[in-house]
Amino acid sequence: MRLIKQLIGVFAVLGVVIGVLMIFTYDVIKIDWVSFMEIQPSYSNQEQPLAVPAQSIPVEGPAYIPGEGVPSNPVPSDEVSIARGAELYSIHCQMCHGDAGQGNGTISAFLVKKKPADLTSDLVQSKTDGSMFLTISNGIFNPNNSLFPDVEFSGQMPPLNENLTVRERWDVVNFLRTLNATQQ
Ligand code: HEC
Incomplete structure (x- = not known):
């Protein structure tokens, strides 16, 4: 009991x-309760992503080292690289720069202020591979953009570093070189 x-x-x-x-x-x-998920740097929908911490390096290795000038092309321009570049060009660039790179893509009609560059032109082809690589990575920045003052690109050419890996960007550069060759 x-x-x-x-x-x-x-x-x-x-x-x-x-x-x-x-x-x-x-x-x-x-x-x-203290929630640890909350205590972290984060950004909400449609907010500009946080700047990458200083000195951080992408998993693929540094794309280029700021202050060291334009990078040099580490990818040999062989058939595989050019074929990949052509494929990537048709996905990421063709709508603006056109089938043959002459700057007459479908979207170019709507880009009133600044037309996409003619990639077959001497002006563009005389640039170094590294310069093209930086253009693809960072886009073309217009400081006088009143429409989106806090957006880094002007809508002329967006930075494509999030669309293309470092290797892919060099493949596209190798492909761009063939655009000139086929012209002559
Ligand atoms: C939204 C349209 C758009 C897309 C997509 C685009 N571009 Fe451009 N690009 C432009 C415009 C517009 C210019 C000219 C800007 C200027 O002269 O200020 C330009 C200029 C360039 C130049 C010349 C840069 C220079 O230094 O004069 C190169 C090279 C180039 N683009 C390559 C590419 C490649 C490669 C891709 C794809 C990976 C691409 N672009 C995707 C619009 C675009």
């Missing part, structure tokens, strides 16, 4: 303890 009474006592105490805990678990009494 005594044992049963003791057991009932133990269960009663346990019940009360669990009951009290449940009040907080089910937010009957709300406590603003």
Whole structure:
């Protein structure tokens, strides 16, 4: 008999303890617990992403080292690279720069202020591979853009570093060189 009474006592105490805990678990009494997910740098929808921390390097290795001048092309211009470049060009560039790179893509009609560059022109072809690489990576920046003052590109040419990996950008550069060759 005594044992049963003791057991009932133990269960009663346990019940009360669990009951009290449940009040907080089910937010009957709300406590603003410290949530570690909240304590971190984050950005919401449509907000500009945070700047990359200084000195950080992408997983693929540095695309180029700021202050060291234009990078040099590490990807040999072989058939594979050019074929990949052509494929990527048709996805990421053709709508503005046109089938043959002459700056007459479908979207170019809507770019009133500045037409896409003619990639077959001497002006563009005389640029170094590294310069083209930087154009693809960073886009073309217009400081006088009143429409989107806090957006880094002007809508002339967007930075494509998020669309194309470093290797892919060099493949596109290798392809751009063939645009001139086919012209002559
Ligand atoms: C939204 C349209 C658009 C897309 C997409 C685009 N470009 Fe451009 N690009 C432009 C415009 C517009 C210019 C001319 C800007 C200027 O002269 O200020 C330009 C200029 C260039 C130039 C000349 C840069 C210079 O230094 O004069 C190169 C090279 C180039 N684009 C390559 C590319 C490649 C490669 C891609 C794809 C990976 C691409 N572009 C995608 C619009 C675009």
